[in-house]
Amino acid sequence: MTGTSDFVESVAASLALVRQRRPRVHCLMNTVVQKFVADGLAALGAIPSMTSALEEVEAFAQRADALVVNLGTLDEERRRAIRLAAAVARDADKPWIVDPVHCDYSPSRLVFARELIAAGPSVVRGNASEMDIVGNANGALRIKTGAVDELTLDLHTIRVENGHPLMAQVTGTGCLSGALIAAFMAVEPDRLKAATGALLTSGIAAEIAGERSSGPGTFEALFRDALAALRPEDIIVNARISHAES
Numbered sequence: 001m002t003g004t005s006d007f008v009e010s011v012a013a014s015l016a017l018v019r020q021r022r023p024r025v026h027c028l029m030n031t032v033v034q035k036f037v038a039d040g041l042a043a044l045g046a047i048p049s050m051t052s053a054l055e056e057v058e059a060f061a062q063r064a065d066a067l068v069v070n071l072g073t074l075d076e077e078r079r080r081a082i083r084l085a086a087a088v089a090r091d092a093d094k095p096w097i098v099d100p101v102h103c104d105y106s107p108s109r110l111v112f113a114r115e116l117i118a119a120g121p122s123v124v125r126g127n128a129s130e131m132d133i134v135g136n137a138n139g140a141l142r143i144k145t146g147a148v149d150e151l152t153l154d155l156h157t158i159r160v161e162n163g164h165p166l167m168a169q170v171t172g173t174g175c176l177s178g179a180l181i182a183a184f185m186a187v188e189p190d191r192l193k194a195a196t197g198a199l200l201t202s203g204i205a206a207e208i209a210g211e212r213s214s215g216p217g218t219f220e221a222l223f224r225d226a227l228a229a230l231r232p233e234d235i236i237v238n239a240r241i242s243h244a245e246s
């Protein structure tokens with residue numbers, strides 16, 4: 001990797017590319033946060049699609065630019081839909097991300113998360129409890145989010161410090177981060193760069209919203225506004241990241 005400032009500049013350019021190309025992200029998203037995630041993608045400038053119907057999920061995944069698979073509300077039919085869409089993404093070499101939501105709460109969900117990871121997603125993202133239990137990432141970029149986000153791929157570790165504590169009081173900011181990462185991967189083939197761009201975008205937008213808001217309710221609306229208004233130069237000026245090589 002070149003110097004951090006070159007890296008941030010090229011990451012910031014990927015925000016402009018998302019706005020220009022408007023990638024479609026197919027979301028197999030939990031039922032709790034579907035609207036929040038679709039609105040967040042739209043605010044960014046991407047196009048969400050959300051169906052999980054068995055008869056059409058493959059067609060939706062095939063024509064999408066990236067896929068996000070989120071395990072938040074699983075039942076047998078959704079597992080089948082996820083398997084179908086993941087196979088399409090894998091066979092078409094399309095970027096896809098697994099968010100193993102609550103795999104720490106249920107043994108059967110943990111087994112399913114590991115099955116998906118064995119199929120070779122581009123990225124696995126979760127909070128600390130989920131990432132600590134899910135195990136080997138099978139070559140995927142591993143992202144543990146929290147007050148500081150930690151991205152690990154091969155020997156590289158990037159830490160993204162931007163963000164705001166109110167993010168933890170709005171259900172779905174992690175789920176949305178997975179969808180934003182998918183949108184960035186659709187326009188930036190270097191997944192470490194793409195994911196850093198998505199997390200900086202979300203973290204800096206949250207800082208702007210946090211300054212203006214009076215609690216989680218107003219924060220949610222202001223966060224979406226800030227996502228829509230964020231410019232590449234805001235990333236260059238406000239990014240707080242570090243890089244280590246082991």
Ligand SMILES: Nc1ncnc2c1ncn2[C@@H]1O[C@H](COP(=O)(O)OP(=O)(O)OP(=O)(O)O)[C@@H](O)[C@H]1O
Pocket residue numbers: 101126127128144145146147148149162163164165166167168170171172173174175176177199202203
């Ligand atoms: N205390 C904090 N300070 C700053 N940013 C935070 C904080 N906690 C979480 N975040 C940010 O909020 C987002 C969600 O991270 P978190 O690890 O809470 O995900 P999650 O538990 O999967 O959330 P959810 O399940 O509600 O979608 C990430 O972008 C992360 O950077």
Ligand SMILES: Cc1ncsc1CCO
Pocket residue numbers: 030032033072073101171172175
């Ligand atoms: C609260 C909750 N339950 C299942 S998914 C979800 C939101 C994201 O974690």
Ligand SMILES: [Mg+2]
Pocket residue numbers: 101102126127174175
């Ligand atoms: Mg989560």
